Amino acid sequence: MSEGSKVSTGGGKRRYAMVVDTRRCIGCMACQVACKAEYDTPLGVNRTWVPYKVVGKYPNVKKQFLPRLCNHCEDPPCVRNCPVEATFRVEDGGFVLQRYERCIGCRSCMAACPYNARFMLPSHRTYTPITNVVDKCTFCFHRVTQNLVPACVQTCIGRSRVFGDLNDPNSEVSYLVAKNATQVLRPEEGTKPHVFYIGKSAK
Amino acid sequence: MGDYVWFHDVSWHASYAVYFFVIGILAGLSFISYGSWRTPALRPLREKTAYASFVLLGLGGILLIADLSQPLRFLNILNPAYLNFTSPLAWGALNIVAFSIASIVYILALRKSDEKNGQLLALITALLALGLPIYTGFDLTVHQSRPVWNTPIMPVLFVALAIASGSAVGALLAAGNAEAQKVLREYMLWSAGAVAVMLVSIMGTTNYGGSAAELTFMIMTTGTMGLLFIGVGFLGGSVAPALMLFAPMGKSQGVVLVSALLILAGSAALRYVLLMAPQQLQTLY
Secondary structure, eight states: OOTTOOOOOSSSOOBEEEEEETTTOOOOOHHHHHHHHHHTOOTTOOSSBOOEEEEEETTEEEEEEOOBOOOOOSSOHHHHHOTTOOEEEOTTBOOEEEOTTTOOOOOHHHHHOTTOOOEEOOSOOSSOOOOSSEEOOOSSHHHHTTTOOOHHHHHOTTOOEEEEETTOTTSHHHHHHHHSOEEOSOGGGOOOOSEEEESOOOO | OOSSOOOOOOSSOHHHHHHHHHHHHHHHHHHHHHHHHHOGGGGGGHHHHHHHHHHHHHHHHHHHHHHSSSGGGGGGGGOTTTOOTTSHHHHHHHHHHHHHHHHHHHHHHHHTTOHHHHHHHHHHHHHHHHHHHHHHHHHHHTOTTSTTTSSTTHHHHHHHHHHHHHHHHHHHHTTTOHHHHHHHHHHHHHHHHHHHHHHHHHHHHHHTSOHHHHHHHHHHHSHHHHIIIIIIIIIIIIIHHHHHHHSGGGGSHHHHHHHHHHHHHHHHHHHHHHHHHHHHGGGGO
């Protein structure tokens, strides 16, 4: 990510968000694979991942999936804690991004993130020279600025993941957030996450 | 938290705890070097503690830089265009640099036997040294999602640990000097006592915290972590030396030296557990 990148805007500021309807997630992991393919994310680390838990009482049990990724928080602790501003928040769009060429690898941002969304890239990679720095989900900044949706959203077979501008009242994410009971992860941390979950059971 | 299991790595590894330990000792030694200007009994330690502090600063610096995954970019943290003052690491880097400069100037003054400026330089060095355990404490405190770390007592605890471990090294350096050890015994006694009280307070607030805090309390007080935290750190490294030094026999040189060794082992164990244990739970989130 080049320094000072901005999303071009035709009007007011945009605020991108993702809505994950967990009722529609079938746990196919296609989102995880699409993300790996998009970024050549190495083995052992993930920008997005899909953990599950088993709910219900035998014999009526089922897996409940909770797709995870960077929450692109409104008040991101990772940005506050980076000593060299290697991680920053794009004002228009709300993306929390990483300057690879500036990151010193102190892992402060990893320690600060309540969602474990950050990880250290290994020292050897096959196709990419970006190594030994912290990486994370970018909400597919490069795709979104080309009017595409993130790779995980594009590939989601159940349309569990929906992406869009929360500030646009006509967007699908605005509609979903307005019409459904949504939850965010660890709201008590005060980070104001921008990944909203529908049907995330507390059971 | 903990319902959906996924395994992550901890962010900071044990080498950071070694850095905390080293930085605490060097801060404590700087306090003693300044103390030697005000307390004549500590005079024989003035140069020794100043040199030892500077050597440990070099070691600490190497540890800190080597722990970065991009060690050659450590200069980025000193680049005014990059510095982010909301991060305690940025303040810490500036503190370390200022302390290094002050240490060098102070050592030069000592070598020139510059009594006139020596005391002022010792004071400046000691004040900058005070910033080191404070910033390392804040390094942990600012992480809002981590039980134990996110408590206001952490910087104060690190200052107390620095005084205890610095005085312990001072007591070992002053072996055979009864006058100096008498003063250092006082430092060790009250700082080890303060550490014990703060640990009780941390354990209390953690055990009666939310679910994440309670699970962290379990991690800290059971198994190997429990042995290190309760056994070596709390009982062996703070309660036992405080009691031994407080007892009538506490003024004997042997007890002071044994207490110093216990404090050093305890403060190393405490730093390890305080760094690692609060990270364990989140590796499963």
